[in-house]
Amino acid sequence: MSNEFPSGVFRLQPAITEELDGYLRTLGLLTKGESILSVERAGEGNMNCVVRVRTDFKSIILKQSRPWVEKYPRIGAPFDRALQEIRFYRMVENQPAIASRMPALLLADPDNRLLCLEDLGTAGDCTKRGPDSPFTxxxxxxxxxxxxxxxxxxxxxxxxxxxxxxxxxxxxxxxxxxxxxxxxxxxxxxxxxxxxxxxxxxxxxxxxxxxxxxxxxxxxxxxxxxxxxxxxxxxxxxxxxxxxxxxxxxxxxxxxxxxxxxxxxxxxxxxxxxxxxxxxxxxxxxxxxxxxxxxxxxxxxxxxxxxxxxxxxxxxxxxxxxxxxxxxxxxxxxxxxxxxxxx
Ligand SMILES: Nc1ncnc2c1ncn2[C@@H]1O[C@H](COP(=O)(O)OP(=O)(O)OP(=O)(O)O)[C@@H](O)[C@H]1O
Ligand SMILES: [Mg+2]
CATH class of the missing domain: 3.90.1200.10 (Aminoglycoside phosphotransferase (APH), C-terminal lobe)
Known part of the structure; x- marks a missing residue:
């Protein structure tokens, strides 16, 4: 497994950059008159680069897999894992009982191993739920x-x-x-x-x-x-x-x-x-x-x-x-x- 980032692939960063602006415009995710207000890490994942992008009109999640584990860049990981995630979302999109319990896949960019997902909000995941905040x-x-x-x-x-x-x-x-x-x-x-x-x-x-x-x-x-x-x-x-x-x-x-x-x-x-x-x-x-x-x-x-x-x-x-x-x-x-x- 190579840890090199492939050339020609858009590289997602948790920051407002010209490249991100251009990339989102090319995909139609930023329209005329719309600009990026903030970009931040979406949560505490380890494997991938997952960011929340806020614009004048919306908030979306971008998730990119790289040929390494995001938190430990020296450890290689399958670059193609985003393709499986895309495959999964597409497989279940016509199954309301499954799809309605997941974010919508707003756009898939397999070439750049990137998914654009519906933002489920900032309440976060359940990793901090312990005996003092038991599940209902x-x-x-x-x-x-x-x-x-x-x-x-x-x-x-x-x-x-x-x-x-x-x-x-x-x-x-x-x-x-x-x-x-x-x-x-x-x-x-x-x-x-x-x-x-x-x-x-x-x-x-x-x-x-x-x-x-x-x-x-x-x-x-x-x-x-x-x-x-x-x-x-x-x-x-x-x-x-x-x-x-x-x-x-x-x-x-x-x-x-x-x-x-x-x-x-x-x-x-x-x-x-x-x-x-x-x-x-x-x-x-x-x-x-x-x-x-x-x-x-x-x-x-x-x-x-x-x-x-x-x-x-x-x-x-x-x-x-x-x-x-x-x-x-x-x-x-x-x-x-x-x-x-x-x-
Ligand atoms: N659609 C979404 N809406 C809101 N927040 C999200 C969304 N997707 C991911 N997040 C946030 O980002 C975090 C990381 O996302 P995700 O679990 O998909 O990444 P990962 O890198 O694959 O994580 P892991 O290392 O656990 O495999 C989530 O725990 C959550 O807090
Ligand atoms: Mg994961």
Whole structure:
């Protein structure tokens, strides 16, 4: 993977520039008499350059993928991930139950790996929602309804193939199933929370856990399926708006198993210390595909918790090493089958 920015490609910056002005005019996104008033980063994403552009008449979101991870430019990432995101928005645009819960794709510029999206407002995503600001029943239903609709979408084999998103899936596979459990991964866990390295050894040196994670990753996550999954449906993609939650960022989407998304939701309800009934509220509104397996969802939840505690993609969890120990215990119970998802 090359980290060079390709020549001839428009480069989005979080600033008002002549290039941006010219670019937006060429695309028809700025009209005569309209000028840019402000450009700012839209949120706290890591992977891409995402900015909010305000003009005299409107506010829009521009999102560009580059051949690197935006927050860590030395780490390469698939340049084409914006193409998958465009593909996803186009796939669901005629499915009101899905499209109405996402921003509208106002314009796609595949050559520049750039999307122009409807601005969902500045209330932000749900990464800061913890035990003091628990999710409401309606919000859990919003997540469930979005996923139920997504997971019921069907597509013929040739479309599913175009959607395989292999490079992104392999990147995610490495960060979820392999790197956190690699004893030589060089992650300085004690710099995150003192004592975390010692806690991590309970999982990373346990062959039963390692083998179960490996099997889930290789035999299930990487396998093609028939269910459209969002692929990264954690609270950073749940946007709060006046008319309920909306969902963004389908760059890791593919046709796989519904349990992948369900497991991520379950994991993040625990990671954000939500009261236990939130999971029940979610599950009572979620309508799974006919081959849905709650044990499989629990296993995905277990691995997601593990990788968020001892992997690269850290969250602001709060709490100390004791909370992380509890989470790692839950991870082990979920992955190894001691705890199953209710349903
Ligand atoms: N359509 C939108 N309207 C309003 N805000 C948005 C919109 N899209 C994205 N944002 C804000 O920008 C943030 C980053 O967007 P997004 O998650 O799409 O980027 P990303 O770089 O892929 O993030 P990540 O590193 O989590 O994958 C969101 O969490 C949200 O706060
Ligand atoms: Mg993303």
């Amino acid at each position: 029943r309606q919000e859990m239903a919003d997540v469930a309804h979005y996923l139920s609709s997504l997971h019921s979408l069907t597509a013929p084999g040739e479309i599913r193939e175009q959607f395989s998103n292999r490079e992104m899936r392999e990147l995610n596979h490495a960060h979820i199933f392999r790197i956190p459990l690699d004893p030589n991964n060089q992650l300085d866990l004690d710099a995150i929370v003192p004592g975390l390295k010692q806690e991590s050894l309970k999982l990373t040196t346990r062959e039963e856990f390692r083998a179960a994670a490996r099997a889930l990753g290789d035999d299930c996550y990487l396998r093609e399926g028939t269910t459209l999954v969002h692929g990264d449906i954690f609270p950073g993609c749940w946007m709060m708006t006046d008319s309920g939650l909306r969902f963004v960022d389908p760059e890791f989407s593919f046709f796989g198993r519904a349990e992948i998304d369900v497991g991520v939701v379950m994991a993040h309800l625990r990671l954000s210390r939500q009261p236990p009934d939130r999971e029940a509220w979610f599950l009572e509104s979620y309508h799974p595909p006919s081959d849905y397996d709650p044990q499989l969802a629990a296993r995905f939840a277990g691995v997601e918790i593990m990788r968020r505690v001892i992997g690269v993609a850290q969250l602001r969890l709060g709490g100390g090493v004791g909370f992380r120990r509890e989470l790692l215990d839950q991870s082990s119970d979920l992955l190894l089958g001691g705890v199953t998802a209710p349903r």
